[in-house]
Amino acid sequence: MQRSLALLSAGVFCILLAGCVEQKTGEPIAVRDAWIREPPPRSPAAGYLVIENRGENSVELIAAETQAAERTEIHIMEHKDNRMTMRQADAIAIPVGGQVEMKSGGTHLMLMQLRQPLKVGDEVELVLHFSDQSQLRIKAPVRKGNYAVD
Numbered sequence: 001m002q003r004s005l006a007l008l009s010a011g012v013f014c015i016l017l018a019g020c021v022e023q024k025t026g027e028p029i030a031v032r033d034a035w036i037r038e039p040p041p042r043s044p045a046a047g048y049l050v051i052e053n054r055g056e057n058s059v060e061l062i063a064a065e066t067q068a069a070e071r072t073e074i075h076i077m078e079h080k081d082n083r084m085t086m087r088q089a090d091a092i093a094i095p096v097g098g099q100v101e102m103k104s105g106g107t108h109l110m111l112m113q114l115r116q117p118l119k120v121g122d123e124v125e126l127v128l129h130f131s132d133q134s135q136l137r138i139k140a141p142v143r144k145g146n147y148a149v150d
Contacts, residue, residue, distance in 0.1 A: 028055025029094070029130060034140035036111070036124050037104070045069070045118050047109035047126065047140060050101050053094040060091040060131040061100070068124045070113035077106055091131065104145065118142045 034049035053059055064072040074089045094100050102108045122142040129135055
């Protein structure tokens with residue numbers, strides 16, 4: 001009986017100890033909070049998301065694509081000469097253990113030349129391409145949203 005109790009105690013201790021250790025499971029790149037802003041008629045749409053790098057190497061988002069648009073570009077908004085400017089970027093770095101928040105008024109995706117109007121309630125599938133040759137398919141709901149103001 002005492003031996004069974006000792007084994008049970010040791011087992012519980014191991015389980016508790018394992019819960020305190022960070023485990024590296026799952027994919028090295030994770031995406032959350034993805035959504036597309038409903039665009040005005042005949043306008044491109046903006047896409048927002050958070051990319052987390054849980055891997056052991058830095059990685060870059062080098063491209064994105066969707067069947068909803070002719071092309072998808074990575075854009076960066078910056079304050080320059082007292083005005084807000086937007087430029088296309090070739091890649092966005094996601095550091096080891098870090099994340100990049102693609103948001104209104106900052107880095108975001110632009111879905112150019114939409115193949116059909118996007119409305120609230122639609123869902124857009126995006127394929128994200130990374131510098132380590134990996135790809136990630138995500139779904140982003142279309143919703144109304146406010147534009148960032150600074």
